[in-house]
Amino acid sequence: MGKTGRTNKSYPEDLKLEAVRLVTEDNLAYREVAKRLGIQNKTQVEVWVKRHRAGQPFVQEATRKGKPKTKFSSVEEEMAYLRAEIEYLKKRYPNLHGE
Numbered sequence: 870m871g872k873t874g875r876t877n878k879s880y881p882e883d884l885k886l887e888a889v890r891l892v893t894e895d896n897l898a899y900r901e902v903a904k905r906l907g908i909q910n911k912t913q914v915e916v917w918v919k920r921h922r923a924g925q926p927f928v929q930e931a932t933r934k935g936k937p938k939t940k941f942s943s944v945e946e947e948m949a950y951l952r953a954e955i956e957y958l959k960k961r962y963p964n965l966h967g968e
Contacts (some may be wrong), residue, residue, distance in 0.1 A: 878909060882927065888914050889921045 891902045899911040915929055941947040
């Protein structure tokens with residue numbers, strides 16, 4: 870998460886392409902390109918150029934952390950999964966259930 874008070878600024882695709890062009894074709898410095906195009910930080914231009922050279926899209930997909938979602942084809946399948954999970958937890962932590 871970002872720090873309080875910060876906002877993420879998004880830039881249009883054509884501005885990103887222009888920034889990459891200025892760096893790669895016109896050999897301008899990252900800082901100069903950022904200043905000329907009104908981009909908040911030169912590091913953002915560096916990231917765009919790096920992604921462009923690697924053939925990656927400018928916007929990265931957000932990666933999800935934590936337990937992956939499990940998809941079920943039916944309610945019965947989900948119930949069986951949850952019952953098995955409960956049984957596993959009872960065996961793993963026998964003192965937690967009230968039996």
